[in-house]
Amino acid sequence: MESPCILVCSIDDKTGYCFGCGRTRDEIGAWTLYSGEERRTIMASLPARLETVERKPRRETRRTRMARGSDS
Template sequence: MNAIESPCILVCSIDRTTGYCFGCGRTQAEIGRWIVMTPAERRTVMAELPARLETVERRPRRETRRARMARERGTAEPDR
């Protein structure tokens, strides 16, 4: 059995604005179909991923502990 190449980095959460996964850049439909796609289809999607990931907003979905503590101290630290 051959391993299927995948861009998944186990950060599985979809950006509501773009519809792309924060981790890999695929859409939910692409993630669901990945195992049945041909190698050529997967390569086509993978070629698009770097450009897609540039459009995903890289903010946590919730306030981090570090950001909360900075806010409470009055020294606003932007979320990364």
Template sequence: MQTPCIHVCSMDPTSGFCAGCGRTLQEIGGWMSFSDAERQRIMTLLPARLAGAVTVSNHAKANFAGGPERPL
């Protein structure tokens, strides 16, 4: 059975997606019981989810750090 899990299991509280695979907790918990078609449907969504999570993460880091670094 194909799985997107890369063993980097950490849920992003902002997006609700796993930072490693991009699935929701409900998708992770139900993965074994989903049909092949449902797993494939979810797999097609994951690249966009992960790309969006990186963008959100980088934006949050910039805001947390106070924006771009300025020379002293």
């Protein structure tokens, strides 16, 4: 089954869209219940939705933090 999920799975409080794929919580939850046509219609709207989401800054990983610490 086709899915726009990129495993980010965090919802923007302002827009209600997932930062990763652009779907709403309801759309994510019902994804397997939609017909192929319904999924394609939603997927066609995702690029425009993602333009309205303020990107979260990337979280610093332990590896990055450790590498930064060894450079100082």
